[in-house]
Amino acid sequence: MLETCCDLLAEAYRRNWITSRDGNLSIRYHDRDHFYITPSGVRKQKMQYDMFKKIRIANNGLREFPEVIEQDDISGNLKPSGELPLHFGLQREMGQHSEDIRVVVHLHPTYTIAAMHRGIVLQDLVKDFPELSRYTNVAPSVGDVAPISQELADHCHKALELDEFGNIAYDIVGIKGHGVVSIDTTPWRAFEHIERLEHICQIVLASGVS
Numbered sequence: 001m002l003e004t005c006c007d008l009l010a011e012a013y014r015r016n017w018i019t020s021r022d023g024n025l026s027i028r029y030h031d032r033d034h035f036y037i038t039p040s041g042v043r044k045q046k047m048q049y050d051m052f053k054k055i056r057i058a059n060n061g062l063r064e065f066p067e068v069i070e071q072d073d074i075s076g077n078l079k080p081s082g083e084l085p086l087h088f089g090l091q092r093e094m095g096q097h098s099e100d101i102r103v104v105v106h107l108h109p110t111y112t113i114a115a116m117h118r119g120i121v122l123q124d125l126v127k128d129f130p131e132l133s134r135y136t137n138v139a140p141s142v143g144d145v146a147p148i149s150q151e152l153a154d155h156c157h158k159a160l161e162l163d164e165f166g167n168i169a170y171d172i173v174g175i176k177g178h179g180v181v182s183i184d185t186t187p188w189r190a191f192e193h194i195e196r197l198e199h200i201c202q203i204v205l206a207s208g209v210s
């Protein structure tokens with residue numbers, strides 16, 4: 001599965017949805033007390049599965065802060081993604097994915113960011129493009145907040161309506177001037193939420209009508 005995550009990041013790079021060192025991803029199996037997250041500052045199109053950082057979640061109850069579990073592979077020389085607070089909050093409890101895997105993907109898809117920059121409300125696109133909502137629930141977007149901050153994590157969790165049991169009300173949230181965060185039970189399912197929204201945003205921008 002970690003190799004699939006590497007394939008996803010290479011595909012995101014190929015589609016121009018990230019530059020080399022952007023984007024991050026985490027994955028958790030429901031029966032484990034830890035999750036894996038991409039390291040900081042590496043070229044994501046060349047990610048290898050042994051670069052992922054292992055993060056402890058539970059140890060006699062839920063942890064308030066993430067703890068890195070160091071390993072003897074390439075990841076030992078790397079630091080976890082700066083967006084760790086964003087991923088940790090979403091991975092700490094599994095909520096509606098309690099019998100499954102949970103994957104959190106953060107990318108910078110071009111047309112979705114362009115649409116937000118132009119003032120288009122992503123959640124409103126559902127009205128004109130009902131296909132979007134068949135498989136993807138879009139959260140209200142997050143405004144201008146600094147990247148790799150606890151504030152960004154808090155705003156995204158609030159927009160997704162993350163509750164104390166790890167349930168979320170939406171599949172994807174946009175962050176103005178920055179990117180999106182998407183969640184699902186496989187890497188490619190999470191990717192498809194981004195792809196679906198990106199496609200609609202491209203159509204809207206091509207039409208010149210917003």
Ligand SMILES: [Zn+2]
Nearest residue numbers: 023147178179
């Ligand atoms: Zn980012």
